[in-house]
Amino acid sequence: MFSLFKSNSQDLFLGKYKKPEILTKLEEYQTKGSSWECLGFYIDFDHHYSITPLDVIPFAGTGGDGIHFGFLTDFENEKDLENTPIVCVSPSNDPPVKLVANNLKDFLKIVMVIGDAEFLNEDYESEEEVKTRLKEWDEIYEKDWQGNPLPQSEINEAKKRLELILKQRDNLRVDVANQMEISLMDSVFSYIQQIRADRTKKITLTDSYDIGIIFECNDSEIKQYEYGEKDSSKIKDYLKEASKCERIQFYRNSTYHFILSEEYDKEIKKIIIESLRDDGFSRESKILNRKYK
Secondary structure, eight states, X not given: OOOOOXXXXXXXXXTTOXXXXXXXXXXXXXXXXXXXXXXXXXXXXXXXXXXXXXXXXEEEEOSSTTOEEEEEOTTTTOOOGGGOOEEEEOTTSSSOEEEEESSHHHHHHHHHHHSOGGGGGSOOSSHHHHHHHHHHHTOOOOBOXXXXXXXXXXXXXXXXXXXXXXXXHHHHHHHHHHHHOOOOOSOHHHHHHHHHHHHHHHOSBOOTTSSOBOOOOOOSSOOOOOTTOOOHHHHHHHHHHSOHHHHHHHHHHHHHTTXXXXXXXXXXXXXXXXXXXXXXXXXXXXXXXXXXX
């Protein structure tokens, strides 16, 4: 289910960033044959869907519906991946990107509580709802979708699988706590609400994902591009005349508005790659050149 990369391949995905020590430990654990899938994720840098923001560095997938997690770099505004915010990218959701943790360590603290990283794909209204959903997640259904009783043999088998998963999950929690000195998150709902509120106060550029961009901007007015217009010449003219902050906003929104989807004009892709490179975003330009197809 997961793939491992040589250092030069990881250089493509990480760019100038140093890999966090915790992430290295997670990889080592996975390489030895142990699996993080009991906690709903696996380490993999190669997650670049057309909806994934260009300034997100993916580091893990869930194996379901293209859901993946990544570092939100805000176009290099974040300097250290150890302390970079974590987002959940869910291609089938609207909005498809959500802030879920302030850093990788907090992400693990949350996952250890909720038991399955894919839970972060959804929003919750209260701590009680989180607990209820957790209970439902591990529930054994004794009837099929039509309401008919399932054979006892199937129920017993499902219970055995659940017991194994819960045991493996508990073992992983112990390993994470001991090897990485990471404890459980006290309140998942309150924590996520707070970090999102805190980020809202720091946003300097709005975006179509509703997560905003934190980047130093002195522009008195940000001129938005009309994203319904996918004419290569107009995009080229806009990027040429726009300020750096306007271009950064365009780069973020270009993935949301499917300018870079499978149906994109190859000339548009080339223009954006060159513009990213000119702005010093080497990693993003290389990723766009090789991974968004």
